[in-house]
């Protein structure tokens with residue numbers, strides 16, 4: 073974690089508003105590198121659940137895909153072969169061939185967590201795997217193995233995406249189980265930097281997140297500012313964690329999606345720094361940008377908005393590093 077504390081490092085959540093083509097992969101990756109994201113993500117242009125569940129089904133790991141649905145057909149079992157690492161391998165090669173690999177600190181990869189995968193996997197027409205603690209735990213062993221494959225493929229920052237945690241608590245999954253399951257999944261990360269992304273309203277979830285064995289807690293703060301009150305500086309320091317500060321909107325407010333100005337992003341980061349300590353922040357958008365795909369007339373227009381948001385975010389960060397005397401890269 074020495075790499076990221078007190079550096080105000082930048083990353084993204086992972087999805088972009090583009091169809092899954094090689095041309096679009098190149099576009100979304102190049103945009104991240106050109107604006108100066110420290111830990112870009114291989115552009116996540118596929119469904120965050122099916123992109124893992126489909127290859128797991130192909131390897132006979134206890135799930136089957138019927139239409140667009142995942143069904144449990146046995147106890148989930150860890151894959152023997154890498155799952156969904158192709159885009160990371162492609163992205164590393166793409167930058168290497170262009171001499172751009174040293175422009176970044178490393179690749180961040182988003183991996184859908186066991187609770188979220190279980191929440192979309194059906195056992196019957198109205199029953200999902202998330203309702204069974206032993207099945208969720210089996211998914212944790214599956215994700216641990218996936219994480220290991222990503223680490224071996226060269227991921228430097230590994231994020232477990234678990235937007236379903238608040239729902240899991242509501243369903244009655246215990247805090248202990250959630251902590252155990254996410255910790256298990258993260259065991260595969262080795263010496264990579266680790267993060268947990270839970271978006272939306274995280275009221276009441278902070279205490280649980282602080283107990284998870286992870287370096288960075290990544291949340292939506294810009295769109296849900298009350299999330300700022302979920303942690304204090306001393307909470308973070310006691311638990312040895314950074315906040316992954318979502319600081320630009322990824323969802324329109326009513327009908328508008330403003331592109332935040334550099335000044336505006338700076339003042340939001342400064343406000344968070346007052347609360348959490350500037351040295352305890354990593355900087356990112358609120359969530360992925362994938363849902364903007366249907367919001368603009370064209371994907372090109374949507375991606376142009378995304379690029380501008382990321383560019384302003386990176387400019388704001390460079391100015392604040394200078395102001396706070398942090399290293400400039």
Ligand SMILES: [Zn+2]
Pocket residue numbers: 085235269270271272358359360
């Ligand atoms: Zn999110």
